[in-house]
């Protein structure tokens with residue numbers, strides 16, 4: 152079941168509900184049963200509670216849809232989820248973001264996670280629940296330590312992005328990887344290993360650039376599949392860091408040679 156977001160939001164409720172009932176009744180029996188077993192008091196509410204935002208025609212408004220995947224909608228939210236998911240060509244794919252013990256609950260994230268507990272909880276309240284995941288249920292001291300790590304991540308990412316020479320060094324990317332791992336933000340490891348590999352290359356650190364690029368390939372392929380463009384780019388960097396366009400551009404003495412990046 153898939154609906155256009157603009158219609159879901161904009162249709163007059165009575166017309167919308169008639170159309171939704173018609174559509175659900177046209178689903179094959181098994182699909183209809185799975186759909187109706189999802190949480191929510193009626194079709195509209197089930198779509199609100201369970202659907203995933205998806206873009207079937209680029210990222211423009213008319214391409215924005217809400218897609219129901221009734222098996223996947225059984226996953227609860229966790230602020231440190233163990234499942235990474237992607238939707239590509241309407242296919243929903245889930246992969247383990249870290250090792251999962253038998254019997255352990257599988258979880259995904261419903262929101263962007265680079266936020267303090269207060270901000271995460273506030274966003275999740277709009278979904279109609281107070282988050283009770285293990286990360287939000289930690290002691291106040293642990294939450295403060297986690298929030299401080301998130302702040303530090305933000306600071307380091309800005310320093311790399313804007314090349315703040317007093318903060319960003321060759322090791323800043325590796326420091327970021329450590330912080331993400333400590334925070335159990337495993338679903339973002341592809342992008343953070345990629346950032347670290349590029350940063351090592353910018354500082355002309357060949358061995359580390361290769362090592363982190365290979366780790367990036369593994370993480371990105373796990374998250375986005377073997378044909379992901381970012382995995383291909385990291386494979387190229389790992390093959391020959393010295394030939395990469397980033398090579399040495401932030402090494403001492405390289406400024407002023409048209410190498411600002």
Ligand SMILES: C[S@@+](CC[C@H](N)C(=O)[O-])C[C@H]1O[C@@H](n2cnc3c(N)ncnc32)[C@H](O)[C@@H]1O
Nearest residue numbers: 190200201224225226227228280281282283284
């Ligand atoms: C998409 S459903 C998830 C699956 C649902 N628990 C079920 O049994 O079908 C979303 C609903 O699950 C509950 N939920 C999911 N994650 C939660 C969390 N971390 N803390 C509290 N409630 C949660 C909320 O009621 C939320 O509206």
